[in-house]
Amino acid sequence: xTDTPMLRAARRFQLQGKVVSCEPYGEGHINRTYLLITExxxxxxxxxxxxxxxxxxxxxxxxxxxxTRHLAQDDPDPRHTLTIVNTLDNLDFYRDEEGDYWRVYVFxxxxxxxxxxxxxxxxxxxxxxxxxxxxxxxQFDAASLHETIPNFHNTPSRxxxxxTAVAEDVKGRLRLVRDEVDFAMAxxxxxxxxxxxxxxxxxxxxxTHNDTKLNNVLLDEQTGEALCVIDLDTVMPGLAAHDxxxxxxxxxSTAKEDExxxxxxxxxLPMYEAYAQGFLKACGKSLLMDELRTLPEGAWAMTYxxxxxxxxxxxxxxxxxxIHREHHNLDRCRTQFKLVRDMEDRWExxxxxxxxxx
Ligand code: ADP
Ligand code: GN1
Ligand code: MG
Numbered sequence: 001x002t003d004t005p006m007l008r009a010a011r012r013f014q015l016q017g018k019v020v021s022c023e024p025y026g027e028g029h030i031n032r033t034y035l036l037i038t039e040x041x042x043x044x045x046x047x048x049x050x051x052x053x054x055x056x057x058x059x060x061x062x063x064x065x066x067x068t069r070h071l072a073q074d075d076p077d078p079r080h081t082l083t084i085v086n087t088l089d090n091l092d093f094y095r096d097e098e099g100d101y102w103r104v105y106v107f108x109x110x111x112x113x114x115x116x117x118x119x120x121x122x123x124x125x126x127x128x129x130x131x132x133x134x135x136x137x138x139q140f141d142a143a144s145l146h147e148t149i150p151n152f153h154n155t156p157s158r159x160x161x162x163x164t165a166v167a168e169d170v171k172g173r174l175r176l177v178r179d180e181v182d183f184a185m186a187x188x189x190x191x192x193x194x195x196x197x198x199x200x201x202x203x204x205x206x207x208t209h210n211d212t213k214l215n216n217v218l219l220d221e222q223t224g225e226a227l228c229v230i231d232l233d234t235v236m237p238g239l240a241a242h243d244x245x246x247x248x249x250x251x252x253s254t255a256k257e258d259e260x261x262x263x264x265x266x267x268x269l270p271m272y273e274a275y276a277q278g279f280l281k282a283c284g285k286s287l288l289m290d291e292l293r294t295l296p297e298g299a300w301a302m303t304y305x306x307x308x309x310x311x312x313x314x315x316x317x318x319x320x321x322x323i324h325r326e327h328h329n330l331d332r333c334r335t336q337f338k339l340v341r342d343m344e345d346r347w348e349x350x351x352x353x354x355x356x357x358x
Contacts, residue, residue, distance in 0.1 A: 006034055006046060009102040012087050012094045016042045027115060027215060028231070029321045035107065043107035044085060048100055049093070053320065054233060057101045059146035061092040064232045067137065067145075067207070074136050079108050079220075082230055108228050111218035116256065120274035121224060122214075123251050127278025129217045129226035130209060130243055135283040137207035142237040145207065152210055152234060153242045155191040155305045159184070162308045165315040173315055177330065183337050184308050194241055194294060194301055202290040208238030214251040226278075240291045241298025244279055248272055249303035253339055258331050265338040267346060272299070273353050280357055292358055296350040300343050307336030 001007060006022050017038035025035040025045070032048040054060050065084060072081045085104040087094045094102045117123040151157040166174060166181055174181070197203045209216070209229060216231040250257060252271040255264040276295065284292065310333035313320045318329055343350060 005096065005098070005100065006048075009048075009094055009096055009100075010036055010044075010046055010104070012089075012102070013044075013046075013085050013104045014088060015044060015085070015104070016040060022046065026113070030233070036104070043109060045105040045107050047103050047105075049103060049233075051099075051101050054148050056146065056148070057093055057095075060148045060233060061103065063145050063148065063235055065092055067140065067232060067235050070140050071133075071136055078106070079111070080228055082106075082108075082228060082232060105230075108218050108230075110221040111227050112221050112224070113215050113218055113230075115215055117214060117251055117271065120270060122219060123271050124274040124278035125219055125224060125226045126214050126217045126247065126251065127275035127280075128282045129219075129229055129278075130212045130247060131279040131282025131284070132226065133209060133229040134206060134240060134243060135286055138286050140207045142205055142207045145236055147236050148233055149236075152236065153238060153302075153305065154195060155301050156188075156195060158305050158308055158312070159188050159191055162312045162315075165312045169315060171315065171317045177311060177314065177333075180307075180311050180330075180333055180337060183340075184304075184311060187304060187340070191301065191304060193297055194239060197290065197294065198239060202288075203239055203241070203294065204288060204291060205237045206240055207235065208240065208243045210234035210236055210238050210242060210246070212243045212247040212250075214247065239294075239298065240283070240287055241294045242302060243298075244276070244295045245298030245300070245302035246306075247275055247279075248299035249306060249336065249339060251275065252299075253335065255335065257335055258328060259335050260331050262334060262338045265335045265342075267339055267342045267350075269346065269349055269353065272350065273357075276354055276357055284358075292354070296343075296347070296354050299350065300340065300347075303336050303339045303343065307333050307340060310336065 010019050017040040020039050021037040022034050026033040030050045034046040036044040036046045049057055068081050083106040084092050211234045218228045220227045252268050254266045254268050310329045314329040
């Protein structure tokens with residue numbers, strides 16, 4: 001095989017057999033992911049970690065090591081927890097001559113990674129997986145985790161970043177997004193609701209995943225059951241409502257995150273309910289009543305926040321989220337704002353459905 005930075009990196013890890021294939025894999029927006037296959041058909045995930053997004057990779061890998069060891073203690077099935085493969089020097093990452101950071105995970109075989117749920121059962125299972133993940137970490141000291149991206153889900157601080165991007169307008173794109181900016185600005189007040197409750201001590205700071213998209217969980221290929229939560233880069237102190245909400249914004253939408261035909265984008269209440277059932281079954285008993293009541297607000301906040309993050313990145317020239325076409329981040333922003341509006345229109349139903357499950 002021709003020598004590439006990926007293969008050179010792969011050779012630094014403790015793999016079983018020689019690499020025979022290394023291909024780009026998955027649909028993540030942040031890291032570069034490759035599927036590695038060796039001569040004896042052992043599969044691995046090789047990732048180039050985005051160190052412009054994650055500034056302290058050793059600390060990030062330290063978090064993942066500690067969290068996965070904690071999870072594996074409870075449940076020794078190797079397909080239930082992400083497994084880090086060490087380098088030949090016994091480190092959990094490799095830094096190459098270019099300064100790029102690499103890591104390897106065991107590939108979870110016979111698993112499904114979905115971009116949208118095939119039906120309510122898939123989404124129930126993903127809710128169960130993320131709920132179980134959070135529940136198993138209730139005894140883990142949140143304060144001991146490195147904050148891999150400070151203020152990651154601090155929505156008011158995201159609003160401030162948008163305001164700066166609007167004021168600077170470095171790419172001259174502001175004239176294209178006046179409506180979106182107005183939409184965002186009209187909602188700045190609501191954006192701080194969860195943080196205000198957290199400051200008042202009504203919401204508990206927990207160990208949360210913080211990036212609970214459907215494609216960050218693996219289901220069993222045969223049974224469709226919750227298997228393994230992946231993409232642990234943002235496991236940090238956070239709010240239960242954020243983990244609930246980020247899943248809803250992605251998986252309970254009737255269209256893809258980057259759909260251009262906005263008439264296709266809406267919130268599916270049956271999907272919302274299915275996720276809530278799975279999530280509450282796994283972690284409902286460990287949440288306080290105030291946390292449970294704010295789960296719908298988490299859905300609104302995560303959708304709004306993701307929309308303004310896409311908008312900010314569009315204004316800044318697509319420096320954060322990987323794009324695959326021109327105006328991709330603007331398309332993504334528009335789907336999120338369409339969902340936000342739909343959630344506002346159906347707010348009473350969202351609250352009622354959740355309360356009926358308690
Ligand atoms: P990103 O941060 O860029 O989203 P992820 O860690 O989510 O990167 O990985 C991207 C994709 O690679 C996932 O959505 C999933 O399809 C696949 N993947 C990652 N880790 C594993 C694993 N251990 N086993 C199987 N597939 C995986
Ligand atoms: C990114 O890494 P990935 O693709 O799973 C982002 C999330 C966003 C999501 C939007 C570290 O997730 O916060 O919600 O894109 N991750 C990071 O699809 O910023
Ligand atoms: Mg991911």
